[in-house]
Amino acid sequence: xxxxxxxxxxxxxCVPITFINAIxxxxxxxxxxxxxxxxxxxxxxxxxTRGNRLGRAGTSxxxxxxxxxxxxxxRTKNFSVATKFLRQDTIHMxxxxxxxxxxxxxxxxxxxxxxxRGEWHFILALEIKGNRVLFFDPYYRTSVRxxxxxxxxxxxxxxxxxxxxxxxxxxxxxxxxxxxxxxxxVDMRECLLMWKNR
Numbered sequence: 001x002x003x004x005x006x007x008x009x010x011x012x013x014c015v016p017i018t019f020i021n022a023i024x025x026x027x028x029x030x031x032x033x034x035x036x037x038x039x040x041x042x043x044x045x046x047x048x049t050r051g052n053r054l055g056r057a058g059t060s061x062x063x064x065x066x067x068x069x070x071x072x073x074x075r076t077k078n079f080s081v082a083t084k085f086l087r088q089d090t091i092h093m094x095x096x097x098x099x100x101x102x103x104x105x106x107x108x109x110x111x112x113x114x115x116x117r118g119e120w121h122f123i124l125a126l127e128i129k130g131n132r133v134l135f136f137d138p139y140y141r142t143s144v145r146x147x148x149x150x151x152x153x154x155x156x157x158x159x160x161x162x163x164x165x166x167x168x169x170x171x172x173x174x175x176x177x178x179x180x181x182x183x184x185x186v187d188m189r190e191c192l193l194m195w196k197n198r
Contacts, residue, residue, distance in 0.1 A: 003029045004160040005124075007140045015059035015110075016044035017138040018122040019067065022108045025126065025161055026196040031078040036071070043067040058120075061087075061190045064110070068192045080197035091189040093133070093173040098193060103127050107195035111135075114177070114184030126163050133172050134163035144181060147171075151181045 005021045008014055019040045023032055045055035046063045068083040086098060093099065099109045109125035123135045134154075144151045150171040154164050167181055174182035183189050 002160045005136045005162075005164075006138065008138045012045060012055055012058050014122045014138050015064060016040050018110050018124050019044070021124045021136055021138060022110055022194050025108050025124070026081065026194065027079065033076055033079055036074065036079065039070055039074075040067060043070070059122075061112075064112075064122075064190065064192055068194070071194070075197075082195045082197055084193040086189075086191045086193065088189055089186050091183060091186075091191050093169050093183075099125065099191060100128060102193040102195065103133075105195065107193055110192040110194065111183065112190045113172075114180065114182055114188070116178070116180040120184075120188075123165065128169070129166075131169050132166045133169055135165040135167065136161075136163055137165040147181060 003024045005024060006017050008017050020037070023036060023040075043063045043066055044059045047057035047060050048054055049056045065085045068085050071081050072083040084098065084102075090098065099111070102109055103125060110122055111125050112120050112122050115121050121137075121139065123137045125133055125135050127134045132152075141153055143153055150168040152166045154162075154166055156162070156164065171179070172182050175184065175186055177185050177188075183191075
């Protein structure tokens with residue numbers, strides 16, 4: 001049975017929700033063991049702020065990598081995934097890039113995008129359509145200001161697992177630190193690819 005994509009319930013939980021949405025995209029509900037959900041939340045929201053506030057800076061890249069490794073090592077009869085953590089210059093949208101290949105082979109990509117002013121956010125890449133990358137953004141929004149023509153919030157179409165965000169592929173690959181809704185500077189890039197093992 002298909003499950004709907006989920007939205008964040010706080011300002012901080014984009015990583016665990018994006019992991020859950022990746023699992024939702026790859027598996028039917030009956031195939032997902034409870035221990036998978038337990039570990040997603042166990043490893044997420046691990047940051048500590050200067051004021052000793054746990055989770056207020058979201059989830060670290062080390063936790064994303066650790067969770068990706070754990071998911072790849074955990075297997076049951078109905079649940080098995082392959083993952084690949086990418087960083088820095090291995091992340092781009094040139095032809096035959098690892099992200100594009102993953103999306104073309106029924107995989108997903110958990111992408112960390114720059115929102116501006118040092119703020120980063122994980123979204124789930126689902127497919128390439130024409131010159132755009134289609135995502136599910138777990139942060140509910142009805143519009144994105146100032147980026148007409150390169151970023152579009154998509155209307156819900158009633159399907160349980162449909163994209164809600166489209167970003168121009170060239171814009172998404174921008175490397176400057178001032179642009180929003182892109183992968184940003186190369187040294188800050190991180191992405192986790194995930195496929196269902198068949």
